[in-house]
Amino acid sequence: MANNSGSGYKSSSAAERLYNGLVKENPTFVLMLGMCPTLAVTTSAMNGLGMGLTTMVVLALSNMIISLLRNIIPDKVRIPAFIVVIASFVTMVELLLEGFLPALYDALGLYIPLIVVNCIILGRAESYASKNPVIPSLFDGIGMGLGFSFALTCIGAVRELIGAGEIFGLHIMPDSYVPCAIFIMAPGAFFVLAGLTAIQNKIRINGERKGKDMSKIQSGCSEDCMNCADKGCSRRFYGASGGAEDISGEPETEAKRGKERG
Amino acid sequence: MVKELLIILISSSLVNNVVLSQFLGLCPFLGVSKKTNTAAGMGVAVIFVITLASAVAGVIYRFVLEKLGITYLQTIVFILVIAALVQFVEMFLKKFMPSLYQALGVYLPLITTNCAVLGIALTNVQKKYGILTGIVNGFATAVGFTVSIVILAGIREKMEYNDIPESFRGMPIVLVTAGLMAIAFCGFSGLL
Numbered sequence: 001m002a003n004n005s006g007s008g009y010k011s012s013s014a015a016e017r018l019y020n021g022l023v024k025e026n027p028t029f030v031l032m033l034g035m036c037p038t039l040a041v042t043t044s045a046m047n048g049l050g051m052g053l054t055t056m057v058v059l060a061l062s063n064m065i066i067s068l069l070r071n072i073i074p075d076k077v078r079i080p081a082f083i084v085v086i087a088s089f090v091t092m093v094e095l096l097l098e099g100f101l102p103a104l105y106d107a108l109g110l111y112i113p114l115i116v117v118n119c120i121i122l123g124r125a126e127s128y129a130s131k132n133p134v135i136p137s138l139f140d141g142i143g144m145g146l147g148f149s150f151a152l153t154c155i156g157a158v159r160e161l162i163g164a165g166e167i168f169g170l171h172i173m174p175d176s177y178v179p180c181a182i183f184i185m186a187p188g189a190f191f192v193l194a195g196l197t198a199i200q201n202k203i204r205i206n207g208e209r210k211g212k213d214m215s216k217i218q219s220g221c222s223e224d225c226m227n228c229a230d231k232g233c234s235r236r237f238y239g240a241s242g243g244a245e246d247i248s249g250e251p252e253t254e255a256k257r258g259k260e261r262g
Numbered sequence: 263m264v265k266e267l268l269i270i271l272i273s274s275s276l277v278n279n280v281v282l283s284q285f286l287g288l289c290p291f292l293g294v295s296k297k298t299n300t301a302a303g304m305g306v307a308v309i310f311v312i313t314l315a316s317a318v319a320g321v322i323y324r325f326v327l328e329k330l331g332i333t334y335l336q337t338i339v340f341i342l343v344i345a346a347l348v349q350f351v352e353m354f355l356k357k358f359m360p361s362l363y364q365a366l367g368v369y370l371p372l373i374t375t376n377c378a379v380l381g382i383a384l385t386n387v388q389k390k391y392g393i394l395t396g397i398v399n400g401f402a403t404a405v406g407f408t409v410s411i412v413i414l415a416g417i418r419e420k421m422e423y424n425d426i427p428e429s430f431r432g433m434p435i436v437l438v439t440a441g442l443m444a445i446a447f448c449g450f451s452g453l454l
Contacts, residue, residue, distance in 0.1 A: 036377050040285040080342065087338040095334065113337045113384050114286075117377040186283040187448070190441030198434040205428060 014139040021143025028151030029200070033119040037111050038152060039189040045168050048156025049149060050104045054112065056145020058093055059121050062086045063129040063141035070130050082125045083116070090115045120144060159183050159192055267398050269454060274399050275406035277451050280378050282410055282444040287378035291411055292436060294369070301415035305408025307369035309401065311351065312379055315344050316400030319383035320393040333387075340383045348373060378407060410447070414440060 163184030165173035355363040386396035
């Protein structure tokens with residue numbers, strides 16, 4: 001059961017889980033999951049960190065509860081059940097933030113409730129927590145959450161540095177530097193992510209030339225949302241049937257889905 | 263009233279474009295934009311679902327959540343309602359409008375998880391829109407999505423034949439394109 005996480009390596013110790021989330025399967029830099037909040041809230045390093053930590057709390061707690069309930073939830077309704085667990089934690093976190101950290105609450109706004117539809121959380125619930133014991137699942141959530149926070153903080157720092165000449169609100173660039181404000185506006189997010197995926201592509205191409213297995217690195221939704229479908233994004237309520245193959249609109253998929261429904 | 267709705271229509275579809283300035287629904291935006299006709303199909307399906315979802319979510323918020331004083335449950339309720347709604351629409355179309363189902367069916371499962379749908383339902387509540395205003399806002403937002411995904415698909419079709427640096431092939435160049443489109447859409451902010 002322990003190495004059932006779909007990647008085929010030992011995955012039980014807490015430290016290994018943390019390392020896995022932070023480096024090996026970093027949700028942003030390697031798996032490219034949860035891009036909406038990544039782009040939307042990284043206008044500054046602080047916002048990125050806040051969003052990352054909020055997501056981490058939800059991820060760790062929902063992983064824990066889902067792992068506890070993994071033998072009770074019937075297989076057929078597991079996805080809606082996961083969603084309810086996740087949505088409950090998101091609501092709690094949202095209310096807590098509103099009460100205790102109103103500044104962060106205002107900065108993140110709509111993107112707090114939208115943590116519910118973040119691919120990372122449902123993806124981990126589906127691929128790890130629903131198959132593994134409680135403690136590793138908890139640490140898996142913390143590891144993934146830390147990886148996400150780390151990535152968001154980095155992206156936020158880059159955007160803040162170029163767009164405002166600051167990091168965490170501290171003035172870094174010399175006074176002669178003219179901030180390139182477009183980088184803290186919406187288009188900047190796309191450019192930063194473009195740079196990031198380009199670097200990722202480069203690493204993958206180099207790795208493949210050397211004959212390494214680079215299949216784990218995925219670039220966003222390039223393969224027709226394949227990535228998200230894998231991790232449960234578009235299969236959310238549709239078991240294994242809906243998802244990536246549907247986009248191509250091939251008639252055979254129609255038939256296949258009809259059969260599975262009927 | 264009409265003037266107010268018109269302003270919402272323009273601001274939600276162009277000025278605060280859902281993908282290019284709010285980053286909602288990025289997944290289908292990047293994933294289903296390889297061909298113009300698929301992009302248009304996705305767009306129409308999104309318009310249909312978001313308009314319907316904002317109507318249903320608005321009614322439920324007004325007459326159930328507010329009446330019972332449990333508005334804090336909105337996130338949970340909305341996500342379940344939207345999921346059930348899409349499932350229901352799919353079954354309904356399959357049974358009663360097979361031709362429409364042929365056209366839109368394949369996109370429907372992808373839309374459930376489109377964060378734009380939940381995003382609009384929550385925005386409507388946050389901005390305290392009434393039911394009608396909420397529906398108009400939902401419709402306008404979805405039109406904005408359709409406009410941008412069709413434009414992106416058009417550009418991507420042309421880009422097929424370009425000589426792009428190796429590491430920028432695939433997703434990176436699409437993101438650069440999206441960034442340039444976002445700059446262009448910034449120009450709309452002078453409209454209001």
